[in-house]
Amino acid sequence: MELIAKGAEAEIYLGEFLGVKAVYKRRISKRYRNPLIDRRINLERTLKEAKVMFSSIREGVRTPALYYVNLREYTLIMEYVEGLPLSKLTPSLLLDYVRDAGRMSALMHRGNIYHGDLTLNNVIASKEGAFIIDFGLSGFSNDVEDIATDIHTMLRSIESIFPSISESVKDVFLSGYKEVAGSETEDIVTRVKEIRLRGRYVEERRNKPHNVE
Amino acid sequence: MKVLGIESTAHTFGVGIACDEEPYILSNVKDTFVPKEGGMKPGEVARHHSEVAPDIVVDALSKAGVTISSVDGIAISLGPGLGPVLRVGATVARALALKYRKPLIPVNHGIGHIEIGRLTTESNDPLILYLSGGNTIITVLRERRYRILGETLDIALGNMIDVFVREVGLAPPYVKAGKHMIDVCAEKGSELVELPYVVKGQDMSFSGLLTAALRATKNHNLNDVCFSLREIAFDMLIEASERALSLTGKREILVVGGVAASQSLKEKLDVLSEERDVILKIVSPEFAGDNGAMIAYAGLLLLKHGVRINIEESYVRPRWRIEEVDIPWS
Ligand SMILES: Nc1ncnc2c1ncn2[C@@H]1O[C@H](COP(=O)(O)OP(=O)(O)OP(=O)(O)O)[C@@H](O)[C@H]1O
Ligand SMILES: Nc1ncnc2c1ncn2[C@@H]1O[C@H](COP(=O)(O)OP(=O)(O)O)[C@@H](O)[C@H]1O
Numbered sequence: 231m232e233l234i235a236k237g238a239e240a241e242i243y244l245g246e247f248l249g250v251k252a253v254y255k256r257r258i259s260k261r262y263r264n265p266l267i268d269r270r271i272n273l274e275r276t277l278k279e280a281k282v283m284f285s286s287i288r289e290g291v292r293t294p295a296l297y298y299v300n301l302r303e304y305t306l307i308m309e310y311v312e313g314l315p316l317s318k319l320t321p322s323l324l325l326d327y328v329r330d331a332g333r334m335s336a337l338m339h340r341g342n343i344y345h346g347d348l349t350l351n352n353v354i355a356s357k358e359g360a361f362i363i364d365f366g367l368s369g370f371s372n373d374v375e376d377i378a379t380d381i382h383t384m385l386r387s388i389e390s391i392f393p394s395i396s397e398s399v400k401d402v403f404l405s406g407y408k409e410v411a412g413s414e415t416e417d418i419v420t421r422v423k424e425i426r427l428r429g430r431y432v433e434e435r436r437n438k439p440h441n442v443e
Numbered sequence: 444m445k446v447l448g449i450e451s452t453a454h455t456f457g458v459g460i461a462c463d464e465e466p467y468i469l470s471n472v473k474d475t476f477v478p479k480e481g482g483m484k485p486g487e488v489a490r491h492h493s494e495v496a497p498d499i500v501v502d503a504l505s506k507a508g509v510t511i512s513s514v515d516g517i518a519i520s521l522g523p524g525l526g527p528v529l530r531v532g533a534t535v536a537r538a539l540a541l542k543y544r545k546p547l548i549p550v551n552h553g554i555g556h557i558e559i560g561r562l563t564t565e566s567n568d569p570l571i572l573y574l575s576g577g578n579t580i581i582t583v584l585r586e587r588r589y590r591i592l593g594e595t596l597d598i599a600l601g602n603m604i605d606v607f608v609r610e611v612g613l614a615p616p617y618v619k620a621g622k623h624m625i626d627v628c629a630e631k632g633s634e635l636v637e638l639p640y641v642v643k644g645q646d647m648s649f650s651g652l653l654t655a656a657l658r659a660t661k662n663h664n665l666n667d668v669c670f671s672l673r674e675i676a677f678d679m680l681i682e683a684s685e686r687a688l689s690l691t692g693k694r695e696i697l698v699v700g701g702v703a704a705s706q707s708l709k710e711k712l713d714v715l716s717e718e719r720d721v722i723l724k725i726v727s728p729e730f731a732g733d734n735g736a737m738i739a740y741a742g743l744l745l746l747k748h749g750v751r752i753n754i755e756e757s758y759v760r761p762r763w764r765i766e767e768v769d770i771p772w773s
């Protein structure tokens with residue numbers, strides 16, 4: 231098997247499963263992490279990713295098909311999707327895929343699924359369209375907060391990866407989203423603005439205890 | 444070129460002098476307000492700052508061995524911070540600029556933290572962790588702005604551990620002999636208590652963790668709760684940082700802000716940097732917490748690029764975000 235990518239938390243190998251090309255996603259232990267926390271997280275996320283990938287496919291979101299789960303090795307075996315993550319595309323190719331990523335995200339949210347790490351890195355541009363991957367931080371919820379957090383992370387990833395054209399790319403993402411989510415998009419966008427203000431420096435937060443040397 | 448910088452956004456009133464050649468920082472004098480009990484009241488802090496201000500300005504000049512007439516500009520941290528406290532520093536800075544006919548330079552406090560870190564650690568194109576009382580931000584400099592890659596979705600990590608140790612009666616003081624009370628308490632614990640670990644991409648959320656930890660003290664050993672709270676909070680931060688490293692491919696991490704003084708955080712960051720094969724740089728304690736030198740140095744960089752502000756327009760900016768600042772030296 232060939233190592234094709236090293237994500238933030240997993241190693242991705244390209245191999246075969248029952249005769250077809252397959253991706254092996256293996257979560258690796260982190261030495262900096264407390265060992266108990268490490269095991270708990272790797273197990274939880276492998277399970278969560280498997281569960282949510284199934285549901286996501288059921289909602290009609292382009293998601294790699296899941297072939298096999300090996301919990302002991304924190305490994306998922308799934309369909310290989312050929313293509314680059316959107317973060318690596320040239321601006322000219324980007325927009326159509328970003329619009330599609332918007333549609334896929336809205337479909338996912340309509341199924342009460344939030345992704346938890348929705349960024350340009352976790353969407354693959356394939357011949358068929360935009361595929362959403364990397365569901366380790368996802369979950370089920372219909373809370374507008376969880377959904378808006380997804381949109382917030384996507385918009386911010388656009389800003390940090392394509393700063394010079396970010397306004398138009400964000401607009402295209404949101405218009406794709408709106409094609410599916412319709413008028414609900416307004417409420418979500420309002421919440422995104424709130425989240426952005428909240429994480430940001432708020433005056434009251436300074437009004438905190440002082441510390442003494 | 445020399446710049447006198449004034450820090451006055453929160454608990455610390457500080458004055459520093461920076462110049463554009465070795466040793467860059469000529470002096471760094473500060474006085475930190477210590478409330479008798481509880482939190483900070485803006486009015487009290489402002490009073491403290493206005494009382495100590497004249498002496499600190501004089502002291503900073505004499506330690507640097509320069510006269511006010513020989514400096515090329517007066518830098519002031521106009522925000523973010525508490526309005527009444529910001530206005531004390533701003534008033535002093537405006538007065539100096541007017542009286543001695545010096546340009547007034549508007550400095551963002553967070554940019555000060557970052558730039559003094561870059562200078563004193565000689566870092567080169569780092570992923571920056573800005574960890575302080577009010578901020579938990581993962582950022583990189585790109586196309587003339589500090590771009591935020593990740594941050595807290597609610598309260599800052601530093602604030603969270605401060606509130607925890609205060610609520611359980613271990614503080615104030617929050618830090619003794621360079622060690623935070625959370626560390627003092629955690630070192631006697633070892634059992635991991637289940638507490639929420641919340642990372643969303645490169646963002647973190649600490650408020651649920653704080654609530655759960657406070658609740659857990661009712662039926663668990665306090666040292667174990669301290670230990671678990673610290674482990675989980677730091678692991679969340681390191682994971683978010685690792686994601687940002689993998690996103691950007693940066694080869695260096697720079698840690699700035701008050702929490703940079705934490706030894707236990709450094710231990711985890713050391714392991715991360717080994718695993719990812721990146722260089723770790725942590726600002727020294729002298730420049731980690733709020734100080735005037737950082738404002739002077741950021742002001743020097745700004746002045747070199749022609750940034751200054753008219754006194755009539757030099758309003759304080761309590762909510763000024765680092766990504767709003769144009770960085771011409773990038
Ligand atoms: N040794 C230490 N270990 C851990 N935390 C520490 C240590 N020393 C200071 N801190 C933390 O640093 C924080 C204060 O940092 P700093 O002075 O940079 O923040 P601030 O200026 O109040 O906030 P901001 O920069 O966001 O405006 C506090 O939360 C404090 O508990
Ligand atoms: N099914 C797949 N088909 C093709 N490439 C994939 C697939 N899954 C992951 N990858 C590649 O591996 C990278 C990391 O995978 P990801 O699931 O996002 O792991 P991590 O959680 O570590 O980020 C992706 O950005 C992508 O390039």
Ligand SMILES: [Mg+2]
Nearest residue numbers: 237351352364
């Ligand atoms: Mg990923």
Ligand SMILES: [Mg+2]
Nearest residue numbers: 556575732733
């Ligand atoms: Mg500070």
